[in-house]
Amino acid sequence: MSDPRHPPLGLSRRQLLKWGAGVGAAGLLTTTSAQARPIESRAHIVILGGGAGGMAMANRLANRTRGTTITLVEPREIHHYQPGWTLVASGVWNADKTLRPNADFVPAGIRWERQAATAIDAESRRVTLASGEVLAYDALVVATGLQLNYHLIEGMSPELVGSHGIGSVYASIDAASRTNRAIEAWIAQGGGRGLFTAAPTPVKCAGAPLKMTFTTLSRLEVTGQRDAFQVDYMAPGNALFSQPWVNDFVKQRFDEQGVNRYHQYRLSAIDPGARQATFTRVDREAQFTSHHELREEEFRRPEGLTEVIDYDFIHVVPPMSAPDFVKQSALIAQEGPFAGEWLDVDIHTMQHNRYPEVFGIGDVIGAPINKTAASVKAQAPVVEANLLAHLQEQPLQARHNGYTSCPLITGIGKAMLVEFGYDNNLDFLPSFPFIDPRDESWAAWVMKDRMLQPAYYAVLEGQA
Amino acid sequence: MTLSGVITILMYALAPFAWLIVLGLAVLLGVQLVAHLKGYRLFAYRCLGANLVALMIGLSTLWWLPLATHSRLAYVATVTDWVALIGAAIGVGMLAWLVLTPLSYLVRGRRS
Numbered sequence: 001m002s003d004p005r006h007p008p009l010g011l012s013r014r015q016l017l018k019w020g021a022g023v024g025a026a027g028l029l030t031t032t033s034a035q036a037r038p039i040e041s042r043a044h045i046v047i048l049g050g051g052a053g054g055m056a057m058a059n060r061l062a063n064r065t066r067g068t069t070i071t072l073v074e075p076r077e078i079h080h081y082q083p084g085w086t087l088v089a090s091g092v093w094n095a096d097k098t099l100r101p102n103a104d105f106v107p108a109g110i111r112w113e114r115q116a117a118t119a120i121d122a123e124s125r126r127v128t129l130a131s132g133e134v135l136a137y138d139a140l141v142v143a144t145g146l147q148l149n150y151h152l153i154e155g156m157s158p159e160l161v162g163s164h165g166i167g168s169v170y171a172s173i174d175a176a177s178r179t180n181r182a183i184e185a186w187i188a189q190g191g192g193r194g195l196f197t198a199a200p201t202p203v204k205c206a207g208a209p210l211k212m213t214f215t216t217l218s219r220l221e222v223t224g225q226r227d228a229f230q231v232d233y234m235a236p237g238n239a240l241f242s243q244p245w246v247n248d249f250v251k252q253r254f255d256e257q258g259v260n261r262y263h264q265y266r267l268s269a270i271d272p273g274a275r276q277a278t279f280t281r282v283d284r285e286a287q288f289t290s291h292h293e294l295r296e297e298e299f300r301r302p303e304g305l306t307e308v309i310d311y312d313f314i315h316v317v318p319p320m321s322a323p324d325f326v327k328q329s330a331l332i333a334q335e336g337p338f339a340g341e342w343l344d345v346d347i348h349t350m351q352h353n354r355y356p357e358v359f360g361i362g363d364v365i366g367a368p369i370n371k372t373a374a375s376v377k378a379q380a381p382v383v384e385a386n387l388l389a390h391l392q393e394q395p396l397q398a399r400h401n402g403y404t405s406c407p408l409i410t411g412i413g414k415a416m417l418v419e420f421g422y423d424n425n426l427d428f429l430p431s432f433p434f435i436d437p438r439d440e441s442w443a444a445w446v447m448k449d450r451m452l453q454p455a456y457y458a459v460l461e462g463q464a
Numbered sequence: 465m466t467l468s469g470v471i472t473i474l475m476y477a478l479a480p481f482a483w484l485i486v487l488g489l490a491v492l493l494g495v496q497l498v499a500h501l502k503g504y505r506l507f508a509y510r511c512l513g514a515n516l517v518a519l520m521i522g523l524s525t526l527w528w529l530p531l532a533t534h535s536r537l538a539y540v541a542t543v544t545d546w547v548a549l550i551g552a553a554i555g556v557g558m559l560a561w562l563v564l565t566p567l568s569y570l571v572r573g574r575r576s
Contacts (some may be wrong), residue, residue: 414535445534451473457473458476
């Protein structure tokens with residue numbers, strides 16, 4: 001019987017359509033690699049999560065294996081293009097532009113469990129689903145994404161976004177739209193104080209809090225009454241961004257654009273009715289970058305110095321962590337900077353440090369940077385190669401260099417294509433010799449506005 | 465990236481503009497075909513008005529293309545930006561010329 005994932009000629013209908021339609025344009029472009037041959041295996045591979053990482057792995061593994069059983073555990077029917085949420089919250093995109101059915105991307109021939117996972121038993125290699133069903137696996141790809149811990153900010157919940165002057169681009173696509181309306185309401189007010197916060201944990205798209213500040217500044221400047229608005233950026237640490245050059249750039253730009261920077265301020269409570277935010281002063285020695293160690297208990301301990309600040313608009317960035325069911329499993333990091341909070345993987349091979357049949361990809365992993373869709377693009381071929389090598393009992397040779405990218409929007413209409421990796425103190429890793437990551441440019445903006453979403457979908461299909 | 469990957473990206477990028485691309489090609493090919501059937505030959509017929517309008521349409525690209533991408537001309541700053549924008553302006557100008565010149569021929573006939 002033929003494998004439904006590998007039709008005759010080795011091309012799916014979707015691929016055939018693309019080749020037919022795109023053959024003219026393809027002549028203008030060069031290729032760098034060819035598709036490798038599939039491997040034979042009887043393994044059951046379970047993929048937890050159908051976001052960027054999980055969907056990319058589902059397609060890659062479906063294309064690269066024969067005889068395997070692949071189960072994708074993803075409850076959502078709709079796929080969200082989350083890199084577009086800042087554009088929605090900035091009033092540039094409509095929310096609809098970020099939505100597509102997951103069915104468009106799930107490869108043929110795999111099993112799609114439309115329910116959430118609730119537990120992982122790493123010792124017995126089993127995953128429990130919401131229905132109570134248990135899946136045994138030979139290999140597991142953890143691509144669950146992360147969890148937004150709004151509950152660690154007293155008085156805050158995602159339902160508040162869009163009311164009481166509260167915005168938060170992270171909560172959902174609906175919240176991104178409501179954040180846009182909250183900003184519009186603040187602008188319509190004609191003045192007042194806006195607080196833009198950052199989280200004391202690693203966050204997905206670490207540039208998003210900065211982008212929201214920059215795009216809001218653009219909108220305020222358009223009013224011609226910029227001076228009527230006070231804009232404050234409340235950072236829990238000394239740094240605003242992990243990449244050192246960009247960190248210095250953003251600080252300087254904030255100073256030039258009249259953004260007051262407050263450091264060692266962690267948002268700990270919010271009173272929506274009174275429009276007041278409580279900030280806990282953080283130890284000056286604490287460096288809240290992606291490396292820091294954080295526990296929920298640390299948020300619960302008796303607080304020291306606090307400061308209550310009135311606001312007219314506040315952009316809330318919640319603390320983030322691996323989802324609870326991952327945190328409660330043996331897969332969570334036991335020691336080091338990611339202990340208790342993030343998946344314990346080798347940041348170069350993406351293999352779990354204690355359970356070799358487990359691999360991680362995307363936001364859930366404990367890594368100093370890398371919670372972006374661009375990171376998934378770089379991680380996916382590494383996870384694919386190393387997982388297949390593991391199934392064949394071969395040494396793992398593929399290595400992830402930490403590549404990540406942040407099209408840092410510095411105003412509505414301009415951006416910097418910031419790309420960097422682990423090495424040389426998070427040095428730049430530009431993809432295009434003609435785009436300098438230090439330059440604000442229209443071209444980088446157009447890439448963000450027009451080209452990255454197509455590239456993202458190609459990543460989902462395992463094609464990029 | 466594989467050839468298939470490049471094609472996938474192009475397909476997703478161009479899909480929202482498929483109707484515009486098809487419409488533009490239909491107008492271009494339609495006007496060229498009808499004009500050729502009526503005796504028009506490329507470069508053999510000249511019309512100063514069509515040339516000037518095509519030039520203005522091309523130059524206008526410098527203004528409207530940044531706006532169409534939610535940006536503005538003031539943010540076109542780097543060499544890459546300008547090369548891309550000028551390239552687009554030349555392309556639009558040539559397309560306009562390829563439509564307007566045979567159109568002028570059809571309207572004005574062989575009077576020129």
